[in-house]
Amino acid sequence: MTYLKKMVGEKIREIRKHKGLTQEELSERAQIKYTYLGDVERGVRNISLESLEKIMNALEIRPGDLFDYRELNLSSNEIELEAILEVHHNYLKVKKIEDVKMIHVITKEIFKRMEERG
Incomplete structure (x- = not known):
């Protein structure tokens, strides 16, 4: 979407x-x-x-x-998240698998540290 x-x-x-x-x-x-x-x-x-x-x-x-969205009552967090995920997906799908795996490992480590901080 x-x-x-x-x-x-x-x-x-x-x-x-x-x-x-x-x-x-x-x-x-x-x-x-x-x-x-x-x-x-x-x-x-x-x-x-x-x-x-x-x-x-x-x-x-x-x-x-x-196309006037100034007063549109959207869940902007949901829309923003979908847009960000789509950009990342499009970026990653053209990369080498080794690079994607490395990014995945780094991302997991970042999330782990974020959860440890509470």
């Missing part, structure tokens, strides 16, 4: 709920499957521009409204 998919999905959910709509009602208005909408809101499904436009039209919002 990418950071942007999660952010867009959370924003769609927030706007939908603010407008008092269920997923079924919004999906009917947008002429998309409600299961697809649920996946989009959870950030587990890529959304096409065509579907995004249908949802924005059904919610009566502009693109700027969808």
Whole structure:
């Protein structure tokens, strides 16, 4: 799950709920499957521009409204953690296995010392 998919999905959910709509009602208005909408809101499904436009039209919002995150009530720690883990995963997956193992050993030692300090 990418950071942007999660952010867009959370924003769609927030706007939908603010407008008092269920997923079924919004999906009917947008002429998309409600299961697809649920996946989009959870950030587990890529959304096409065509579907995004249908949802924005059904919610009566502009693109700027969808990408304005200043008032989005997200668990920022969860979003931040996912973004950090994704960056580290992408970094490590192109490294040699020996380097990844060494980083793992170092990381385990750091966590062990952190736990000892309480």
